[in-house]
Amino acid sequence: xxxxLITLTTDFGEExxxxxxxxxxxxxxxxxxxxxxxxxxxxxxxxxEGAFVLAQACPRFPAxxxxxxxxxxxxxxxxxxxxxxxxxHWYVGPDNGLFSPFLDGAPALYRIHDDPTAGATFHGxxxxxxxxxxxxxxxxxxxxxxxxxxxxxLSWPRPARRGGEIRGEVLLVDRFGNxxxxxxxxxxxxxxxxxxxxxxxxVEGLRRTYADAAPGELIALVGxxxxxxxxxxxxxxxxxxxxxxGAPVVVDAA
Amino acid sequence: xxxxLITLTTDFGEExxxxxxxxxxxxxxxxxxxxxxxxxxxxxxxxxEGAFVLAQACPRFPAxxxxxxxxxxxxxxxxxxxxxxxxxHWYVGPDNGLFSPFLDGAPALYRIHDDPTAGATFHGxxxxxxxxxxxxxxxxxxxxxxxxxxxxxLSWPRPARRGGEIRGEVLLVDRFGNxxxxxxxxxxxxxxxxxxxxxxxxVEGLRRTYADAAPGELIALVGxxxxxxxxxxxxxxxxxxxxxxGAPVVVDAA
Amino acid sequence: xxxxLITLTTDFGEExxxxxxxxxxxxxxxxxxxxxxxxxxxxxxxxxEGAFVLAQACPRFPAxxxxxxxxxxxxxxxxxxxxxxxxxHWYVGPDNGLFSPFLDGAPALYRIHDDPTAGATFHGxxxxxxxxxxxxxxxxxxxxxxxxxxxxxLSWPRPARRGGEIRGEVLLVDRFGNxxxxxxxxxxxxxxxxxxxxxxxxVEGLRRTYADAAPGELIALVGxxxxxxxxxxxxxxxxxxxxxxGAPVVVDAA
Numbered sequence: 001x002x003x004x005l006i007t008l009t010t011d012f013g014e015e016x017x018x019x020x021x022x023x024x025x026x027x028x029x030x031x032x033x034x035x036x037x038x039x040x041x042x043x044x045x046x047x048x049e050g051a052f053v054l055a056q057a058c059p060r061f062p063a064x065x066x067x068x069x070x071x072x073x074x075x076x077x078x079x080x081x082x083x084x085x086x087x088x089h090w091y092v093g094p095d096n097g098l099f100s101p102f103l104d105g106a107p108a109l110y111r112i113h114d115d116p117t118a119g120a121t122f123h124g125x126x127x128x129x130x131x132x133x134x135x136x137x138x139x140x141x142x143x144x145x146x147x148x149x150x151x152x153x154l155s156w157p158r159p160a161r162r163g164g165e166i167r168g169e170v171l172l173v174d175r176f177g178n179x180x181x182x183x184x185x186x187x188x189x190x191x192x193x194x195x196x197x198x199x200x201x202x203v204e205g206l207r208r209t210y211a212d213a214a215p216g217e218l219i220a221l222v223g224x225x226x227x228x229x230x231x232x233x234x235x236x237x238x239x240x241x242x243x244x245x246g247a248p249v250v251v252d253a254a
Numbered sequence: 255x256x257x258x259l260i261t262l263t264t265d266f267g268e269e270x271x272x273x274x275x276x277x278x279x280x281x282x283x284x285x286x287x288x289x290x291x292x293x294x295x296x297x298x299x300x301x302x303e304g305a306f307v308l309a310q311a312c313p314r315f316p317a318x319x320x321x322x323x324x325x326x327x328x329x330x331x332x333x334x335x336x337x338x339x340x341x342x343h344w345y346v347g348p349d350n351g352l353f354s355p356f357l358d359g360a361p362a363l364y365r366i367h368d369d370p371t372a373g374a375t376f377h378g379x380x381x382x383x384x385x386x387x388x389x390x391x392x393x394x395x396x397x398x399x400x401x402x403x404x405x406x407x408l409s410w411p412r413p414a415r416r417g418g419e420i421r422g423e424v425l426l427v428d429r430f431g432n433x434x435x436x437x438x439x440x441x442x443x444x445x446x447x448x449x450x451x452x453x454x455x456x457v458e459g460l461r462r463t464y465a466d467a468a469p470g471e472l473i474a475l476v477g478x479x480x481x482x483x484x485x486x487x488x489x490x491x492x493x494x495x496x497x498x499x500g501a502p503v504v505v506d507a508a
Numbered sequence: 509x510x511x512x513l514i515t516l517t518t519d520f521g522e523e524x525x526x527x528x529x530x531x532x533x534x535x536x537x538x539x540x541x542x543x544x545x546x547x548x549x550x551x552x553x554x555x556x557e558g559a560f561v562l563a564q565a566c567p568r569f570p571a572x573x574x575x576x577x578x579x580x581x582x583x584x585x586x587x588x589x590x591x592x593x594x595x596x597h598w599y600v601g602p603d604n605g606l607f608s609p610f611l612d613g614a615p616a617l618y619r620i621h622d623d624p625t626a627g628a629t630f631h632g633x634x635x636x637x638x639x640x641x642x643x644x645x646x647x648x649x650x651x652x653x654x655x656x657x658x659x660x661x662l663s664w665p666r667p668a669r670r671g672g673e674i675r676g677e678v679l680l681v682d683r684f685g686n687x688x689x690x691x692x693x694x695x696x697x698x699x700x701x702x703x704x705x706x707x708x709x710x711v712e713g714l715r716r717t718y719a720d721a722a723p724g725e726l727i728a729l730v731g732x733x734x735x736x737x738x739x740x741x742x743x744x745x746x747x748x749x750x751x752x753x754g755a756p757v758v759v760d761a762a
Binding site: 257295311313314319 | 523553586628
């Protein structure tokens with residue numbers, strides 16, 4: 001990279017001083033860094049949702065980017081502070097499964113050294129931000145931590161199959177009310193016509209895009225994440241169907 | 255400009271991975287770019303509201319800035335992906351009226367070339383971000399698209415007049431509960447004393463600023479956008495009056 | 509600093525054009541500036557809450573940073589537009605107590621010169637952003653304002669003491685539902701075992717961190733701000749206790 005790039009992904013929200021303090025620490029350790037937000041609205045303690053967002057966004061950045069991610073229900077406890085290199089990118093954050101999408105292919109893993117001056121409740125500011133910034137300014141990972149193995153892996157909620165039926169759930173509701181499900185495009189039957197059931201409604205077939213149906217119509221499609229999505233065209237599927245994160249989604253192939 | 259500057263305006267909200275992916279693409283195509291947010295809270299599919307925000311914010315940036323704007327209910331359909339130069343600034347986004355404020359004075363318009371690898375549901379990431387970043391890094395618009403004419407123009411909701419009466423509506427409610435209306439300062443009678451009616455309340459006269467009335471008082475004034483505004487000093491007019499976006503606003507001159 | 513750094517703290521929220529316009533002005537006056545958000549979700553007109561956030565975040569930034577802060581219920585009225593240097597940092601915003609945390613040690617204070625072209629309702633855009641950007645690009649404070657004294661000081665709500673009892677209140681609820689109180693760590697008795705009462709619930713003792721108790725447990729601890737905090741581990745204390753900002757908090761030492 002031409003200049004140090006650090007992305008930020010957290011469940012902090014934006015109301016409090018947490019992000020301001022964290023950004024200040026990053027820029028104090030690495031004043032030349034460019035900070036870029038992925039999101040700070042991961043559901044509180046939502047490790048799975050955080051991992052999904054990281055998987056979708058991080059690979060879009062240039063190689064060499066440092067991705068700082070803090071969704072950290074175990075802060076101050078036994079979970080390890082981690083630094084890892086995978087696919088040409090760096091990741092810094094808690095060892096709790098958040099980085100599962102990047103653990104294939106034997107990435108280099110380091111447990112960040114303990115800092116006796118760090119507080120016990122805000123490792124984003126006191127542990128992860130200093131490590132990310134020092135990495136961004138060119139320090140070697142070996143000077144920041146000790147090589148380790150066996151990172152915590154999150155088991156992605158694989159859809160269950162029974163005959164021609166695939167059962168998953170709603171992973172997230174976006175701002176448009178679209179229901180992004182845990183069912184991947186390649187979980188779907190290749191040739192068959194599908195029926196998707198969510199809440200009390202059934203949707204026949206898959207569309208290519210939202211504009212392929214009339215406003216107000218309930219449709220299913222493979223969204224930009226590569227996962228099955230249910231949407232109301234120019235409407236709000238979550239409100240129309242009365243469903244939320246975690247609602248069951250069933251696909252039948254005929 | 256001394257460095258490439260790209261602003262971002264969308265209706266994506268900040269919960270999902272959409273902005274993270276889009277920012278990653280921008281920085282992969284143009285690693286030197288500085289990204290600056292205008293807002294990501296345009297109401298979903300709110301082309302008129304998006305156009306208003308762009309009109310207020312974009313001209314404040316330095317000449318040469320690239321403004322990426324995505325409020326795109328017709329994504330994947332027939333609407334054209336657009337690139338335009340107006341008033342020394344660049345604009346990139348869907349041809350659906352979003353750029354209406356910048357269409358006077360014969361701007362240069364280009365339809366962005368199709369990219370067969372782009373998905374059908376997220377042109378912000380797959381079409382507009384690459385075009386904006388390539389423009390920001392100095393590529394000629396002729397290499398990115400084909401010159402076109404006749405962009406979609408949004409008709410701004412002009413207030414209706416009957417005698418001394420002007421009828422408009424609430425365009426947006428800001429975080430302070432202030433009601434920004436569709437009535438411009440120069441729609442108002444120059445000399446006459448005005449009465450503004452919203453909900454069941456009447457406000458006599460116009461103030462210069464919020465501090466010119468006591469806390470709790472309902473006032474009307476020309477706000478920082480140049481549009482008529484109704485406010486409760488240090489209060490929340492929308493809650494006090496029980497009105498929302500779209501509520502009728504009537505001005506009488508006496 | 510190696511490059512001009514400007515932080516932004518406001519009560520604007522992110523829905524409207526306010527931040528976009530303000531950022532445009534900053535970059536027009538100082539195109540090399542790096543803009544960093546602290547927060548834009550200070551409660552509307554919440555000077556005390558704004559001062560708290562600034563106190564927590566600003567000192568984390570590198571020396572030389574310009575901190576632009578706009579929580580400005582008196583905009584357009586008699587309150588002075590201020591520029592001050594304290595602890596090696598610059599602060600720009602209204603003279604209404606917002607900068608109280610930085611007024612010890614005789615900081616240099618300047619009243620920003622009036623600009624006859626500035627509007628009366630949005631000094632963030634028209635007065636403070638130009639001053640902050642000109643400071644960031646190296647102009648002397650003497651060219652931007654007139655030296656003044658006697659800034660407005662906010663009286664921090666000191667907890668009341670009676671015998672072994674300390675009475676404070678909830679200062680803010682963060683996104684995790686944690687209740688940050690107005691009681692500082694050094695207000696607490698050094699040796700004694702404490703009981704904290706909030707709503708109808710009592711919490712015995714102080715924990716070191718969230719991970720020191722089981723999920724669902726109600727705990728008290730000194731949080732990352734150095735203030736007493738009440739939390740439900742991996743839960744949401746504000747909802748569990750049914751309390752909000754301003755709720756009384758009582759500490760008893762035994």
